[in-house]
Amino acid sequence: MTVWFVIVVPLVIMFFALFMERVESRLKNVAVQEEEVEEFLEQAQPNEVRALYGHGIGRALEMFRLRRLGGRAAKLRPRRSRG
Structure with missing residues (x-):
C-alpha cells in the first residue's frame, strides 16, 4: 500500500502543476x-x-x-x- 502511495502522490502533484500552468497561461492572456x-x-x-x-x-x-x-x-x- 505504501508503494502505491509513494508512486501516486508525486504523479498527482505533477499533473496538478501542469494543469495549473495551463490555467495560468490562459489567465495571463485575458488579464x-x-x-x-x-x-x-x-x-x-x-x-x-x-x-x-x-x-x-x-x-x-x-x-x-x-x-x-x-x-x-x-x-x-x-x-x-x-x-
Missing part, C-alpha cells in the same frame, strides 16, 4: 495589465467610470480603448438596466 488600469484611473471620463461601476473593469476598459482610438466610441454607450 488586465496594471499600466492599463493606472492609465484608465488617471484619464477616465464620467461615462467610463459609470461603466466601471455598473459592468466591471472589462467593459470600462473597452470603452476607454475605443475613445482613445477615435470617434467610434460614440456608438458604444453604457447599457442601462431596466430594473
